[in-house]
Amino acid sequence: MSSITVPSPAVDPDHPWVPAARGRRRTELIMLIFAFALIAFAFANVGYSLTGKLPSSMAEYLGAFVLITLVGHLAVRRLAPWADPLLLPLAALLNGLGIVMTYRLAQQASLLSASLSPSATGIQVLYSAIGVGCFVAVLALIREPRVLQRYTYTLGAVGLALLALPALLPASISEVYGAKIQIRLGTFTVQPEEFAKLALAVSFAGYLVAKRDVLALAGRRVLGLDLPRARDLGPILVIWAASLLLLVFESDIGTSSVFMGLFVAMLYIATSRTSWLLLGFVMFVTGALAAAKLFGHVGERFNIWLHPFSGQNPSHNAYQLVQGLYGMASGGLLGKGLGGGQPYITPLVQSDLVFTAFGEELGLAGLMAILLIYGLIVQRGLRAAMSVKDPFSKLLAGGLSFMLALQVFVIVGGVTRLIPLTGITTPFLSQGGSSLVASWMLIALLVRISDSARRPPPRPIQEEGLTQVVTLT
Amino acid sequence: MNRALRRISIAVLVMFVLLLVNINYLQGFEPASLAAKPNNARAFEAQFQYQRGNIVTSDGVTIAESVPTNDVYKYQRKYPHGPEYAPVTGYDTLYSQTGIEYYENSVLNGSDSALTVRNFIDLLTGKQRKGANVTVTINSKAQDAAWNALQSDTSGKPGAVVALNPQTGAILAMASYPSYNPNVLATHDGKLLNQADQALLQQAGNPLLNRAINFTWPPGSTFKIVTSSGYLTQNPSSTPQTNVNSPTQLKLPQTTHILTNNNGEVCGNGSGQASLLTAFAQSCDTTFGSLGMTLGAPTLNNFAELFGMNSKTLKIPMPVSPSNYAVPNPPSQALTAFSAIGQYSDTVTPLQEAMFAAAIANSGKLMTPYLVKQVTASDLSTVETTNSPQLSQAVSPTVATDLGQMMLAVVQDSDGTANAYNTAAVGFTMAGKTGTAQNGVNNTGLNDAVFTCYAPYDNPQIAVGVIIQGGGYGATAAAPIAVQVIKAYLASVGK
Numbered sequence: 001m002s003s004i005t006v007p008s009p010a011v012d013p014d015h016p017w018v019p020a021a022r023g024r025r026r027t028e029l030i031m032l033i034f035a036f037a038l039i040a041f042a043f044a045n046v047g048y049s050l051t052g053k054l055p056s057s058m059a060e061y062l063g064a065f066v067l068i069t070l071v072g073h074l075a076v077r078r079l080a081p082w083a084d085p086l087l088l089p090l091a092a093l094l095n096g097l098g099i100v101m102t103y104r105l106a107q108q109a110s111l112l113s114a115s116l117s118p119s120a121t122g123i124q125v126l127y128s129a130i131g132v133g134c135f136v137a138v139l140a141l142i143r144e145p146r147v148l149q150r151y152t153y154t155l156g157a158v159g160l161a162l163l164a165l166p167a168l169l170p171a172s173i174s175e176v177y178g179a180k181i182q183i184r185l186g187t188f189t190v191q192p193e194e195f196a197k198l199a200l201a202v203s204f205a206g207y208l209v210a211k212r213d214v215l216a217l218a219g220r221r222v223l224g225l226d227l228p229r230a231r232d233l234g235p236i237l238v239i240w241a242a243s244l245l246l247l248v249f250e251s252d253i254g255t256s257s258v259f260m261g262l263f264v265a266m267l268y269i270a271t272s273r274t275s276w277l278l279l280g281f282v283m284f285v286t287g288a289l290a291a292a293k294l295f296g297h298v299g300e301r302f303n304i305w306l307h308p309f310s311g312q313n314p315s316h317n318a319y320q321l322v323q324g325l326y327g328m329a330s331g332g333l334l335g336k337g338l339g340g341g342q343p344y345i346t347p348l349v350q351s352d353l354v355f356t357a358f359g360e361e362l363g364l365a366g367l368m369a370i371l372l373i374y375g376l377i378v379q380r381g382l383r384a385a386m387s388v389k390d391p392f393s394k395l396l397a398g399g400l401s402f403m404l405a406l407q408v409f410v411i412v413g414g415v416t417r418l419i420p421l422t423g424i425t426t427p428f429l430s431q432g433g434s435s436l437v438a439s440w441m442l443i444a445l446l447v448r449i450s451d452s453a454r455r456p457p458p459r460p461i462q463e464e465g466l467t468q469v470v471t472l473t
Numbered sequence: 474m475n476r477a478l479r480r481i482s483i484a485v486l487v488m489f490v491l492l493l494v495n496i497n498y499l500q501g502f503e504p505a506s507l508a509a510k511p512n513n514a515r516a517f518e519a520q521f522q523y524q525r526g527n528i529v530t531s532d533g534v535t536i537a538e539s540v541p542t543n544d545v546y547k548y549q550r551k552y553p554h555g556p557e558y559a560p561v562t563g564y565d566t567l568y569s570q571t572g573i574e575y576y577e578n579s580v581l582n583g584s585d586s587a588l589t590v591r592n593f594i595d596l597l598t599g600k601q602r603k604g605a606n607v608t609v610t611i612n613s614k615a616q617d618a619a620w621n622a623l624q625s626d627t628s629g630k631p632g633a634v635v636a637l638n639p640q641t642g643a644i645l646a647m648a649s650y651p652s653y654n655p656n657v658l659a660t661h662d663g664k665l666l667n668q669a670d671q672a673l674l675q676q677a678g679n680p681l682l683n684r685a686i687n688f689t690w691p692p693g694s695t696f697k698i699v700t701s702s703g704y705l706t707q708n709p710s711s712t713p714q715t716n717v718n719s720p721t722q723l724k725l726p727q728t729t730h731i732l733t734n735n736n737g738e739v740c741g742n743g744s745g746q747a748s749l750l751t752a753f754a755q756s757c758d759t760t761f762g763s764l765g766m767t768l769g770a771p772t773l774n775n776f777a778e779l780f781g782m783n784s785k786t787l788k789i790p791m792p793v794s795p796s797n798y799a800v801p802n803p804p805s806q807a808l809t810a811f812s813a814i815g816q817y818s819d820t821v822t823p824l825q826e827a828m829f830a831a832a833i834a835n836s837g838k839l840m841t842p843y844l845v846k847q848v849t850a851s852d853l854s855t856v857e858t859t860n861s862p863q864l865s866q867a868v869s870p871t872v873a874t875d876l877g878q879m880m881l882a883v884v885q886d887s888d889g890t891a892n893a894y895n896t897a898a899v900g901f902t903m904a905g906k907t908g909t910a911q912n913g914v915n916n917t918g919l920n921d922a923v924f925t926c927y928a929p930y931d932n933p934q935i936a937v938g939v940i941i942q943g944g945g946y947g948a949t950a951a952a953p954i955a956v957q958v959i960k961a962y963l964a965s966v967g968k
Binding site for chain 1: 513
């Protein structure tokens with residue numbers, strides 16, 4: 001890192017055409033209203049399809065949701081006025097579609113394999129309120145992304161503790177569908193891993209910013225690739241071990257891969273060393289394959305993936321995957337329309353396999369749109385990462401964006417049989433609170449970073465110098 | 474760091490492209506194969522979500538329809554004429570289909586690729602998708618006559634009737650007795666369905682069997698059409714008036730068995746020689762046993778196959794059980810003699826009987842029998858029309874004319890075996906051949922009554938094959954049924 005002085009373009013008298021930077025909050029509001037219109041249309045669609053009239057509770061659910069997101073919008077106006085105008089509307093659109101799907105599934109709750117209480121829609125709206133509340137809180141508490149760097153090790157410890165917690169607790173309160181990933185408090189459950197991922201992303205960013213110069217040092221050169229020095233392998237080994245422990249003790253291959261992928265991607269962004277990517281990938285695949293050989297439940301995932309239709313698989317182990325595929329197939333190009341399909345046949349369609357429910361009812365066209373919405377969020381996040389100057393923020397935004405992309409890839413790829421199916425939530429769409437709240441917090445961090453990336457440089461106080469200090473990376 | 478971020482962006486792009494390509498493949502190309510998986514509950518239930526197409530006769534009588542219902546599924550399959558048309562329609566149950574319901578399933582349920590564009594237009598215009606209607610070649614009057622005759626005239630004996638249009642091969646009637654009521658199998662209650670199915674399987678007489686095309690009996694003397702074809706073709710100078718060897722008793726070589734005619738009757742004037750026409754009209758076994766031995770079993774086999782026997786591939790679209798002619802192995806003159814008169818191991822379906830007459834009626838040109846006339850989409854546009862090809866040239870037109878004269882003599886000559894149905898008696902001119910197939914150990918069983926015929930003689934409109942198991946003489950048990958079918962059909966087409 002070096003500091004040099006360059007003329008500030010914003011006040012260069014030779015270039016008076018440089019436009020004043022704009023916050024684009026009005027764009028955000030218009031896009032939000034557009035998202036509300038889509039959600040209202042989807043809601044009405046469900047009602048007309050299932051009962052032939054508008055859902056009686058549509059006004060209250062939709063009204064509450066509009067109110068909640070408008071609060072989010074006002075908070076952005078006040079707390080992050082230069083933030084990217086697309087992040088909030090895109091997240092709100094996905095969240096709204098998730099609520100509509102929860103409502104749609106709850107209407108036929110008796111047909112579902114796993115129970116969904118009639119109040120599920122209300123609860124989902126409540127979770128959205130909590131999510132947007134946390135979104136506002138993150139924006140209010142973290143006015144400058146750099147402050148998070150101070151808590152590198154604290155957040156790292158918190159993250160690991162959250163990950164380890166369900167494994168240490170008795171299965172009676174932590175096990176769900178064979179994976180030990182939750183904490184059950186009465187009827188209320190929390191999946192700590194959702195929050196652990198955020199804490200660890202922040203922690204990784206802080207750690208890597210501090211150590212990246214060392215980690216970038218080249219060791220031995222093998223096959224044209226600069227391998228890292230053996231003494232620098234410590235951190236990646238720790239994370240690798242942690243992710244494998246997660247895999248083995250919590251049977252949570254999905255989170256384990258997201259976790260490892262996040263670390264490796266951030267390591268790569270920090271050091272620009274391809275060898276880290278390769279090393280991380282090879283380590284994870286070897287570890288996962290070894291675990292597949294050693295532990296039945298991991299190996300089973302591969303069997304289901306490779307041979308879902310053979311033998312007893314379609315009616316037993318691969319039942320869920322196969323039913324999801326059948327659902328998407330019955331949806332075809334344009335879908336059965338919201339409320340027109342039979343997504344309730346697929347087990348856990350309200351959470352892990354919610355993507356297939358959209359595939360069945362909105363068809364290929366709807367799924368492509370949803371994937372593009374995710375793609376846009378990731379793209380806006382990466383754009384913020386590229387334009388923000390502070391390396392910590394850069395790394396954090398890059399890591400968080402990649403993590404979101406990876407999570408979508410793992411679950412969507414899983415339910416469409418691109419890769420083995422592992423049960424993780426679909427951000428914003430799945431029914432359930434932890435994932436929704438954590439996703440909103442992730443968006444809050446991206447909003448915060450994009451705000452600092454797009455904020456115009458402060459006007460120089462001294463006119464005579466016409467210079468300012470910038471940091472080149 | 475931006476260079477690395479850019480590469481990460483590319484990686485993300487690749488991930489999303491992979492997902493997009495994969496869902497395009499899954500939802501764009503895979504639906505058909507996934508819908509065909511046996512455990513796909515959605516595809517299973519989807520078949521009841523749309524109104525299945527009707528099956529109607531060529532003269533517009535609906536024989537299978539789907540009516541709206543209020544139970545778990547939207548439509549209930551109904552067969553307004555029940556057992557009469559069961560051999561044609563088959564049944565459509567929760568789990569399986571038979572007959573036209575099975576072989577035209579994809580057009581009836583609307584999933585056929587020929588209907589894709591129409592379904593897509595229906596989707597865009599918001600019209601409820603509907604299966605296509607199948608029009609079968611059956612003439613309802615002929616079918617009614619066949620079914621009523623089988624029910625009332627045979628005192629409960631099993632049998633079947635098939636009527637063909639000789640010029641096209643269109644099946645005008647196809648009735649089998651005993652039959653079953655497909656409505657009981659169309660229930661949406663799995664338990665009731667199972668009970669009904671078990672009851673039908675255990676019921677005496679095997680009502681689920683379509684005897685018209687899936688059961689064979691000895692053809693008896695009707696096989697003399699084949700033997701005569703061989704003789705007339707191989708001896709081009711001969712005519713129906715040519716005298717052939719017609720002893721009262723025919724000693725069979727290498728056995729002590731002596732072949733006699735029915736009740737030991739003499740053939741012709743008893744001189745030991747009779748014209749082919751007379752021998753055919755009187756159905757002299759000695760004449761045709763002798764001709765068969767002269768022709769040889771391989772020749773008989775050739776002509777039997779020209780008339781469609783031994784074919785394992787005939788479909789109407791339901792597969793037709795092969796009618797059998799077997800060359801005796803090791804070669805045996807005696808068995809060849811028996812095979813020439815429709816005994817030994819010769820067996821035929823009622824459809825095959827109709828095909829014998831149809832080939833003669835159509836100048837020797839045998840048309841492939843078919844049951845589906847056309848498929849009509851729900852918007853009444855024609856999806857496909859059947860043009861059935863020629864199956865074979867069984868005999869030359871000259872030989873066909875000769876055989877026509879001989880079959881005419883069977884009905885019209887005073888000593889013909891079916892003289893009771895001459896023009897004066899029935900009101901139209903019929904040509905035919907009776908068969909009375911001996912049965913059981915040492916032929917102690919009841920004879921099967923067989924009759925094949927066509928009418929009117931000078932302008933053939935219909936060819937009919939009838940077999941009544943244990944019916945006795947072909948002329949008394951089978952021929953009256955054919956007469957009723959022909960009468961009903963000719964009346965309905967105004968001839």
